[in-house]
Amino acid sequence: MGRLTLTGIGKDYDGVEVSRDIDLTIEDGEFVVFVGPSGCGKSTLLRMIAGLEEISRGEMCLDGERLNETPPQERDIGMVFQSYALYPHMTVAENMAFGLKLAHADKTEIKQRVDTAARTLQLSPLLDRRPKALSGGQRQRVAIGRTLVKQPRVFLLDEPLSNLDASLRVEMRVQLAELHRRLGATMVYVTHDQVEAMTLADRIVLLSGGRIAQVGAPLTLYHFPESLEVAAFIGSPRINTLPVTVIDPGRRRTGVQLPNGEPLPVAVDGSHLTTGETATLGIRAEDFVAPDAADALLKGRLGVAERLGYETLAHIEVNGADGTITQRLDRLAHLEPRQATTLGLSGEQCHLFDAEGRACPRQVTLPGVAA
Amino acid sequence: MNRTVLRLLKRLGFYALIAVVLFYAIFPFYYAVVTSLKPSSELFRVDFWPSSFDLVNYARILGEKSFVRAILNSILVSFSVVFIALLLGLTASYALGRVRFRGRTSVLLIILGVSMFPQVAVLSGLFEVIRVLDLYNNPAGLVLSYTIFTLPFTVWVLTTFMRQLPQELEEAAIMDGATPWITITRVFLPLMWPAMATTGLLAFIAAWNEFLFALTFTLTDDQRTVPVAIALISGGSQHELPWGPIMAASVTVTVPLVVLVMIFQRRIVSGLTAGAVKG
Numbered sequence: 001m002g003r004l005t006l007t008g009i010g011k012d013y014d015g016v017e018v019s020r021d022i023d024l025t026i027e028d029g030e031f032v033v034f035v036g037p038s039g040c041g042k043s044t045l046l047r048m049i050a051g052l053e054e055i056s057r058g059e060m061c062l063d064g065e066r067l068n069e070t071p072p073q074e075r076d077i078g079m080v081f082q083s084y085a086l087y088p089h090m091t092v093a094e095n096m097a098f099g100l101k102l103a104h105a106d107k108t109e110i111k112q113r114v115d116t117a118a119r120t121l122q123l124s125p126l127l128d129r130r131p132k133a134l135s136g137g138q139r140q141r142v143a144i145g146r147t148l149v150k151q152p153r154v155f156l157l158d159e160p161l162s163n164l165d166a167s168l169r170v171e172m173r174v175q176l177a178e179l180h181r182r183l184g185a186t187m188v189y190v191t192h193d194q195v196e197a198m199t200l201a202d203r204i205v206l207l208s209g210g211r212i213a214q215v216g217a218p219l220t221l222y223h224f225p226e227s228l229e230v231a232a233f234i235g236s237p238r239i240n241t242l243p244v245t246v247i248d249p250g251r252r253r254t255g256v257q258l259p260n261g262e263p264l265p266v267a268v269d270g271s272h273l274t275t276g277e278t279a280t281l282g283i284r285a286e287d288f289v290a291p292d293a294a295d296a297l298l299k300g301r302l303g304v305a306e307r308l309g310y311e312t313l314a315h316i317e318v319n320g321a322d323g324t325i326t327q328r329l330d331r332l333a334h335l336e337p338r339q340a341t342t343l344g345l346s347g348e349q350c351h352l353f354d355a356e357g358r359a360c361p362r363q364v365t366l367p368g369v370a371a
Numbered sequence: 372m373n374r375t376v377l378r379l380l381k382r383l384g385f386y387a388l389i390a391v392v393l394f395y396a397i398f399p400f401y402y403a404v405v406t407s408l409k410p411s412s413e414l415f416r417v418d419f420w421p422s423s424f425d426l427v428n429y430a431r432i433l434g435e436k437s438f439v440r441a442i443l444n445s446i447l448v449s450f451s452v453v454f455i456a457l458l459l460g461l462t463a464s465y466a467l468g469r470v471r472f473r474g475r476t477s478v479l480l481i482i483l484g485v486s487m488f489p490q491v492a493v494l495s496g497l498f499e500v501i502r503v504l505d506l507y508n509n510p511a512g513l514v515l516s517y518t519i520f521t522l523p524f525t526v527w528v529l530t531t532f533m534r535q536l537p538q539e540l541e542e543a544a545i546m547d548g549a550t551p552w553i554t555i556t557r558v559f560l561p562l563m564w565p566a567m568a569t570t571g572l573l574a575f576i577a578a579w580n581e582f583l584f585a586l587t588f589t590l591t592d593d594q595r596t597v598p599v600a601i602a603l604i605s606g607g608s609q610h611e612l613p614w615g616p617i618m619a620a621s622v623t624v625t626v627p628l629v630v631l632v633m634i635f636q637r638r639i640v641s642g643l644t645a646g647a648v649k650g
């Protein structure tokens with residue numbers, strides 16, 4: 001079992017609050033990813049769970065047992081460090097066995113566990129090597145193996161892929177997902193990379209300024225962000241935003257006026273808004289529709305087009321808006337430099353955020369995505 | 372053409388400089404070796420090349436019981452000092468380099484301050500301490516007083532080194548259930564060998580060569596260390612300084628140092644932490 005409950009967790013450093021009001025339950029076997037911009041307190045939270053940082057406020061329980069005062073090694077929680085932190089003077093096998101040796105585990109038991117972990121992580125041929133003779137990906141696997149042999153109830157991973165190069169990162173990401181599926185263990189993973197968060201997580205915990213901004217399945221955060229902050233962090237390219245004026249607040253539809261004066265009925269519950277209030281319209285790069293099916297149009301000119309091979313990102317300078325609007329196009333879309341472009345907006349596809357950045361609940365249903 | 376000449380001149384100058392430095396560093400010792408191999412009859416003829424190979428001086432000093440005894444004393448004292456200084460230095464450096472506590476910087480500065488006192492300044496006070504502890508004319512008294520002077524720099528060097536070790540390594544050890552003592556001995560110690568070898572060697576040399584305390588705190592021949600014993604080697608009459616045996620004794624006690632440096636110079640290579648973190 002490994003059901004982790006955090007209640008009202010907070011952390012102060014020299015009187016400065018770096019983390020607060022963290023309420024979170026991580027179910028047994030769940031893969032939860034803490035994500036957020038740097039300095040959002042995600043690593044601090046992870047280190048508090050590990051026991052490397054003291055918890056200033058609140059209570060942390062593992063399977064119902066309070067752990068606040070329990071030293072790290074007695075928490076039955078394993079941690080994989082960002083820099084791997086392998087013991088350079090020990091072989092791979094010794095690195096993995098160190099914790100068990102200190103716990104005075106039986107010798108044959110140690111050997112068996114190390115062998116099993118090595119097989120799981122394809123490290124068997126490397127057991128006698130030292131860390132410096134290993135590649136980055138191999139070191140990463142040893143770091144995971146070192147945690148694996150202890151068979152902890154909860155695995156903590158602190159940005160484990162950030163030191164790997166891009167292609168290896170994709171590979172390790174798949175391997176981690178595979179490992180989690182096989183072990184069925186509770187895993188808490190910290191990253192600042194929203195792609196890792198989206199692909200690995202059962203649930204994403206998006207942190208910002210030391211508190212939880214939103215918790216939910218990756219697609220929920222993507223399609224139903226509760227705030228502009230979440231919408232902006234999840235998704236690449238970043239969600240497009242336009243300043244708009246509320247003209248017709250409603251439960252099912254909220255009418256807004258675009259910068260170019262065109263009205264757009266957005267499918268959100270904006271009943272708490274007042275007419276004349278400014279708000280922010282959010283629209284993802286792939287959510288533009290054909291002009292003839294659109295509820296409103298934006299006219300502009302093509303700026304830069306990024307050809308990524310599998311898609312094209314067109315950055316369009318829209319009349320009356322600051323900056324550019326990014327539109328996701330077909331990979332072979334025909335584009336002329338500085339060509340005139342019309343973007344079609346559909347009220348069903350847009351997000352609306354009030355002046356404080358809170359999202360107006362979207363009034364659409366998407367198959368398979370919990371709102 | 373011109374450039375080739377210039378480069379040749381530069382290279383020539385470089386090697387000339389090396390030759391000067393080498394001569395400056397090695398010649399006194401070389402001359403001591405040459406002198407020690409001469410019989411006393413040829414002692415005052417200036418020879419730059421070994422003219423004879425006469426081991427009579429060596430035979431004389433090694434035949435003297437008190438000198439052999441002094442060597443043994445020196446070995447005992449120096450190794451004890453190194454062991455104690457490294458043990459205390461290592462544990463202190465963990466506290467000063469790894470544990471955050473109020474007044475850490477002040478402690479480090481005080482340690483540094485202590486090492487700045489001239490030996491003579493503490494001599495009389497230390498003498499009283501040694502009398503009270505009943506360590507007069509006892510190698511343990513020398514171990515105590517040498518440790519006082521080697522510890523500050525041992526602590527400083529090891530603390531600096533300890534701070535450079537990655538934080539995550541310690542945290543990984545904590546997650547593995549290591550106590551601070553286990554972390555120091557099983558994780559940090561193997562990585563600190565280069566620093567340990569360097570500081571240990573310097574402590575050894577300091578203890579091996581120390582003269583003032585050794586002279587003050589010992590009384591009898593069988594408690595003396597080598598530097599004092601050499602200084603007290605006397606000739607047949609008070610008008611004769613027995614240079615031959617003195618040189619032979621000096622060479623004899625320098626050789627262990629040279630050997631130690633040779634052994635440990637391989638250890639004094641950093642880069643042992645390679646592979647600990649990142650790629």
